[in-house]
Amino acid sequence: MLKSRIHALDVLGTAQPSAKQAAAFALRDRFDAQLPSADGAWSVPNKPARPLAPPLASPKDMPRRRLGTQAGRGALLHAVAHIEFNAIDLAADMIARFGEHEAIPDNRRAEFILDWAGVCHDEARHFGLIRDRLTQLDMSYGDLPAHDGLWQAAKATADDLLARLAVAPMVLEARGLDVTPAIIAKLKSVGDMDSASILQIIYDDEIGHVAIGRKWFDFMCESQHLSTVETFHSKVKTYYGALLKKPFNEQARDLAGMPRTYYAPLAEP
Ligand SMILES: [Fe+2]
Numbered sequence: 187m188l189k190s191r192i193h194a195l196d197v198l199g200t201a202q203p204s205a206k207q208a209a210a211f212a213l214r215d216r217f218d219a220q221l222p223s224a225d226g227a228w229s230v231p232n233k234p235a236r237p238l239a240p241p242l243a244s245p246k247d248m249p250r251r252r253l254g255t256q257a258g259r260g261a262l263l264h265a266v267a268h269i270e271f272n273a274i275d276l277a278a279d280m281i282a283r284f285g286e287h288e289a290i291p292d293n294r295r296a297e298f299i300l301d302w303a304g305v306c307h308d309e310a311r312h313f314g315l316i317r318d319r320l321t322q323l324d325m326s327y328g329d330l331p332a333h334d335g336l337w338q339a340a341k342a343t344a345d346d347l348l349a350r351l352a353v354a355p356m357v358l359e360a361r362g363l364d365v366t367p368a369i370i371a372k373l374k375s376v377g378d379m380d381s382a383s384i385l386q387i388i389y390d391d392e393i394g395h396v397a398i399g400r401k402w403f404d405f406m407c408e409s410q411h412l413s414t415v416e417t418f419h420s421k422v423k424t425y426y427g428a429l430l431k432k433p434f435n436e437q438a439r440d441l442a443g444m445p446r447t448y449y450a451p452l453a454e455p
Protein backbone atom coordinates (compact mmCIF):
# COMPACT_ATOMS: atom_id res chain seq x y z
CA MET A 187 0.00 0.00 0.00
CA LEU A 188 1.33 3.42 -0.92
CA LYS A 189 2.22 5.71 1.95
CA SER A 190 -0.04 8.48 0.70
CA ARG A 191 -2.99 6.11 1.05
CA ILE A 192 -2.10 5.66 4.72
CA HIS A 193 -1.96 9.44 5.12
CA ALA A 194 -5.40 9.63 3.48
CA LEU A 195 -6.69 7.05 5.97
CA ASP A 196 -5.34 9.31 8.75
CA VAL A 197 -7.54 12.13 7.44
CA LEU A 198 -10.61 9.88 7.31
CA GLY A 199 -9.91 8.45 10.75
CA THR A 200 -9.52 11.83 12.49
CA ALA A 201 -12.67 13.37 14.00
CA GLN A 202 -11.57 16.60 15.66
CA PRO A 203 -11.85 19.43 13.08
CA SER A 204 -8.44 21.10 13.56
CA ALA A 205 -6.72 17.71 13.65
CA LYS A 206 -8.52 16.58 10.49
CA GLN A 207 -7.45 19.84 8.85
CA ALA A 208 -3.81 19.25 9.89
CA ALA A 209 -3.93 15.68 8.55
CA ALA A 210 -5.30 17.03 5.24
CA PHE A 211 -2.43 19.54 4.97
CA ALA A 212 0.06 16.73 5.72
CA LEU A 213 -1.43 14.53 3.00
CA ARG A 214 -0.12 16.91 0.35
CA ASP A 215 2.90 18.24 2.20
CA ARG A 216 4.18 14.71 2.94
CA PHE A 217 3.11 13.46 -0.50
CA ASP A 218 4.58 10.04 -1.06
CA ALA A 219 3.25 7.85 -3.83
CA GLN A 220 6.39 5.84 -4.38
CA LEU A 221 7.40 4.11 -1.19
CA PRO A 222 5.36 1.05 -0.47
CA SER A 223 4.82 0.44 3.20
CA ALA A 224 4.29 -2.92 4.83
CA ASP A 225 0.94 -4.27 3.78
CA GLY A 226 -1.29 -4.97 6.71
CA ALA A 227 -4.96 -5.50 7.26
CA TRP A 228 -6.63 -2.23 6.42
CA SER A 229 -9.86 -1.01 5.00
CA VAL A 230 -11.28 2.33 3.98
CA PRO A 231 -14.02 3.33 6.46
CA ASN A 232 -17.57 3.55 5.09
CA LYS A 233 -18.00 6.65 7.17
CA PRO A 234 -15.17 9.01 8.09
CA ALA A 235 -14.63 9.98 11.72
CA ARG A 236 -16.68 13.03 12.67
CA PRO A 237 -16.82 15.26 15.76
CA LEU A 238 -19.84 14.95 18.10
CA ALA A 239 -21.02 18.36 16.92
CA PRO A 240 -22.58 19.34 14.59
CA PRO A 241 -25.49 16.96 15.06
CA LEU A 242 -26.68 15.58 11.73
CA ALA A 243 -30.28 16.26 10.81
CA SER A 244 -32.56 16.07 7.81
CA PRO A 245 -32.05 18.78 5.15
CA LYS A 246 -35.56 20.11 5.81
CA ASP A 247 -34.62 20.82 9.45
CA MET A 248 -31.75 23.16 8.58
CA PRO A 249 -31.78 26.66 10.11
CA ARG A 250 -33.08 29.42 7.84
CA ARG A 251 -30.53 31.63 6.16
CA ARG A 252 -31.75 35.17 5.74
CA LEU A 253 -28.55 36.88 4.68
CA GLY A 254 -29.70 40.29 5.88
CA THR A 255 -29.17 39.24 9.49
CA GLN A 256 -25.96 38.19 11.24
CA ALA A 257 -27.67 34.99 12.42
CA GLY A 258 -28.66 34.18 8.85
CA ARG A 259 -25.15 34.79 7.55
CA GLY A 260 -23.82 32.63 10.38
CA ALA A 261 -26.20 29.84 9.33
CA LEU A 262 -25.03 30.12 5.72
CA LEU A 263 -21.35 30.07 6.70
CA HIS A 264 -21.96 27.15 9.04
CA ALA A 265 -23.50 25.21 6.15
CA VAL A 266 -20.49 26.06 3.96
CA ALA A 267 -18.11 24.97 6.75
CA HIS A 268 -19.87 21.62 6.81
CA ILE A 269 -19.61 21.28 3.04
CA GLU A 270 -15.87 22.00 3.20
CA PHE A 271 -15.43 19.55 6.10
CA ASN A 272 -17.12 16.84 4.02
CA ALA A 273 -15.02 17.84 1.03
CA ILE A 274 -11.81 17.19 3.02
CA ASP A 275 -13.00 13.62 3.57
CA LEU A 276 -14.20 13.19 -0.02
CA ALA A 277 -10.76 14.09 -1.39
CA ALA A 278 -8.99 11.86 1.14
CA ASP A 279 -11.41 9.05 0.27
CA MET A 280 -10.50 9.41 -3.40
CA ILE A 281 -6.88 8.58 -2.52
CA ALA A 282 -7.56 5.97 0.17
CA ARG A 283 -10.17 4.10 -1.87
CA PHE A 284 -9.07 4.59 -5.46
CA GLY A 285 -5.34 5.49 -5.25
CA GLU A 286 -4.29 2.10 -6.60
CA HIS A 287 -7.22 1.58 -8.98
CA GLU A 288 -6.23 -0.82 -11.76
CA ALA A 289 -7.41 1.56 -14.50
CA ILE A 290 -4.76 4.13 -13.51
CA PRO A 291 -1.44 3.09 -15.03
CA ASP A 292 1.66 3.17 -12.86
CA ASN A 293 3.11 6.13 -14.74
CA ARG A 294 0.04 8.30 -13.90
CA ARG A 295 -0.52 7.14 -10.31
CA ALA A 296 1.58 9.79 -8.58
CA GLU A 297 -0.21 12.49 -10.58
CA PHE A 298 -3.62 11.09 -9.60
CA ILE A 299 -2.73 11.05 -5.92
CA LEU A 300 -1.07 14.47 -5.98
CA ASP A 301 -4.09 16.01 -7.73
CA TRP A 302 -6.45 14.82 -4.99
CA ALA A 303 -3.96 15.61 -2.22
CA GLY A 304 -3.97 19.17 -3.58
CA VAL A 305 -7.77 19.23 -3.55
CA CYS A 306 -7.77 17.89 0.02
CA HIS A 307 -5.32 20.65 1.02
CA ASP A 308 -7.57 23.28 -0.61
CA GLU A 309 -10.67 21.96 1.18
CA ALA A 310 -8.84 22.06 4.53
CA ARG A 311 -7.82 25.66 3.82
CA HIS A 312 -11.40 26.55 2.85
CA PHE A 313 -12.67 24.97 6.06
CA GLY A 314 -10.18 27.05 8.06
CA LEU A 315 -11.16 30.31 6.35
CA ILE A 316 -14.84 29.75 7.10
CA ARG A 317 -14.20 28.54 10.66
CA ASP A 318 -12.19 31.71 11.37
CA ARG A 319 -14.95 33.87 9.90
CA LEU A 320 -17.50 32.06 12.09
CA THR A 321 -15.31 32.90 15.11
CA GLN A 322 -15.50 36.59 14.17
CA LEU A 323 -19.29 36.21 14.21
CA ASP A 324 -19.15 34.58 17.70
CA MET A 325 -19.93 31.14 16.30
CA SER A 326 -18.14 27.82 16.00
CA TYR A 327 -18.42 24.92 13.61
CA GLY A 328 -20.75 22.55 15.45
CA ASP A 329 -23.09 25.20 16.86
CA LEU A 330 -25.88 24.37 14.39
CA PRO A 331 -27.17 21.10 12.98
CA ALA A 332 -25.87 20.02 9.59
CA HIS A 333 -27.09 17.52 7.05
CA ASP A 334 -25.47 14.35 5.85
CA GLY A 335 -26.55 14.40 2.21
CA LEU A 336 -23.00 14.88 0.95
CA TRP A 337 -21.69 11.67 2.38
CA GLN A 338 -24.65 9.77 0.91
CA ALA A 339 -23.25 10.53 -2.55
CA ALA A 340 -19.88 9.18 -1.45
CA LYS A 341 -21.44 5.99 -0.11
CA ALA A 342 -23.43 5.44 -3.30
CA THR A 343 -20.28 5.63 -5.43
CA ALA A 344 -17.87 3.74 -3.16
CA ASP A 345 -17.42 0.89 -5.66
CA ASP A 346 -17.15 2.84 -8.90
CA LEU A 347 -14.45 5.43 -9.56
CA LEU A 348 -16.11 6.72 -12.75
CA ALA A 349 -19.37 7.22 -10.83
CA ARG A 350 -17.52 8.97 -7.99
CA LEU A 351 -15.81 11.35 -10.43
CA ALA A 352 -19.09 12.02 -12.25
CA VAL A 353 -21.13 12.72 -9.12
CA ALA A 354 -18.72 14.38 -6.67
CA PRO A 355 -16.64 16.87 -8.68
CA MET A 356 -18.60 17.02 -11.94
CA VAL A 357 -22.13 17.28 -10.53
CA LEU A 358 -21.92 18.45 -6.90
CA GLU A 359 -18.87 20.72 -7.04
CA ALA A 360 -20.02 22.06 -10.42
CA ARG A 361 -23.36 22.90 -8.78
CA GLY A 362 -21.38 24.99 -6.30
CA LEU A 363 -20.06 27.03 -9.23
CA ASP A 364 -23.65 27.67 -10.35
CA VAL A 365 -24.94 28.98 -7.01
CA THR A 366 -21.96 30.73 -5.41
CA PRO A 367 -21.85 33.96 -7.49
CA ALA A 368 -25.39 34.91 -6.40
CA ILE A 369 -24.51 34.26 -2.74
CA ILE A 370 -21.37 36.42 -3.07
CA ALA A 371 -23.45 39.21 -4.64
CA LYS A 372 -26.02 38.99 -1.83
CA LEU A 373 -23.33 39.12 0.86
CA LYS A 374 -21.82 42.20 -0.79
CA SER A 375 -25.24 43.83 -1.03
CA VAL A 376 -25.68 43.55 2.75
CA GLY A 377 -22.13 44.82 3.36
CA ASP A 378 -20.50 41.55 4.47
CA MET A 379 -17.35 41.96 2.37
CA ASP A 380 -15.27 39.62 4.56
CA SER A 381 -17.57 36.64 4.00
CA ALA A 382 -17.93 37.55 0.32
CA SER A 383 -14.17 37.56 -0.23
CA ILE A 384 -13.80 34.12 1.41
CA LEU A 385 -16.50 32.68 -0.83
CA GLN A 386 -14.72 34.23 -3.82
CA ILE A 387 -11.50 32.37 -2.90
CA ILE A 388 -13.44 29.13 -2.56
CA TYR A 389 -15.24 29.71 -5.87
CA ASP A 390 -11.99 30.32 -7.75
CA ASP A 391 -10.41 27.15 -6.31
CA GLU A 392 -13.49 25.01 -7.00
CA ILE A 393 -13.18 25.67 -10.73
CA GLY A 394 -9.89 23.78 -10.46
CA HIS A 395 -11.53 20.91 -8.57
CA VAL A 396 -14.16 20.43 -11.27
CA ALA A 397 -11.36 20.51 -13.85
CA ILE A 398 -9.42 17.79 -12.00
CA GLY A 399 -12.56 15.65 -11.81
CA ARG A 400 -13.20 16.04 -15.51
CA LYS A 401 -9.56 15.35 -16.38
CA TRP A 402 -9.56 11.97 -14.58
CA PHE A 403 -13.05 11.08 -15.73
CA ASP A 404 -12.06 11.60 -19.35
CA PHE A 405 -8.75 9.80 -18.85
CA MET A 406 -10.46 6.75 -17.33
CA CYS A 407 -13.07 6.64 -20.10
CA GLU A 408 -10.52 6.99 -22.88
CA SER A 409 -8.22 4.36 -21.44
CA GLN A 410 -11.17 1.94 -21.36
CA HIS A 411 -12.40 2.99 -24.84
CA LEU A 412 -15.64 4.41 -23.44
CA SER A 413 -17.42 7.48 -24.77
CA THR A 414 -16.84 10.25 -22.22
CA VAL A 415 -20.16 12.03 -22.66
CA GLU A 416 -22.34 8.91 -22.87
CA THR A 417 -20.60 7.39 -19.86
CA PHE A 418 -21.09 10.60 -17.89
CA HIS A 419 -24.80 10.59 -18.67
CA SER A 420 -25.22 6.97 -17.70
CA LYS A 421 -23.25 7.31 -14.43
CA VAL A 422 -25.16 10.42 -13.37
CA LYS A 423 -28.52 8.78 -14.15
CA THR A 424 -27.61 5.63 -12.22
CA TYR A 425 -25.76 7.11 -9.26
CA TYR A 426 -27.12 10.65 -8.84
CA GLY A 427 -30.63 9.83 -9.86
CA ALA A 428 -31.94 13.37 -10.34
CA LEU A 429 -31.97 15.93 -13.12
CA LEU A 430 -29.49 18.79 -12.81
CA LYS A 431 -30.79 22.13 -11.59
CA LYS A 432 -30.61 25.18 -13.85
CA PRO A 433 -29.40 27.81 -14.44
CA PHE A 434 -25.86 26.63 -15.17
CA ASN A 435 -22.85 28.91 -14.77
CA GLU A 436 -21.59 28.18 -18.27
CA GLN A 437 -18.67 30.56 -17.99
CA ALA A 438 -17.26 28.80 -14.90
CA ARG A 439 -18.04 25.36 -16.32
CA ASP A 440 -16.19 26.33 -19.50
CA LEU A 441 -13.20 27.43 -17.41
CA ALA A 442 -13.31 24.00 -15.74
CA GLY A 443 -13.21 22.40 -19.17
CA MET A 444 -16.69 20.92 -18.95
CA PRO A 445 -18.63 21.51 -22.17
CA ARG A 446 -22.42 21.77 -22.34
CA THR A 447 -22.63 18.35 -23.99
CA TYR A 448 -21.93 16.83 -20.55
CA TYR A 449 -24.56 18.58 -18.50
CA ALA A 450 -27.17 20.24 -20.74
CA PRO A 451 -28.90 16.95 -21.72
CA LEU A 452 -29.30 16.11 -18.01
CA ALA A 453 -30.94 19.43 -17.10
CA GLU A 454 -34.38 19.67 -15.55
CA PRO A 455 -37.02 20.98 -18.01
FE1 LIG B 1 -13.92 23.71 -1.05
Ligand SMILES: [Fe+2]
Nearest residue numbers: 273359392395
Ligand atom coordinates in the same frame (compact mmCIF):
# COMPACT_ATOMS: atom_id res chain seq x y z
FE1 LIG C 1 -13.79 21.37 -3.85
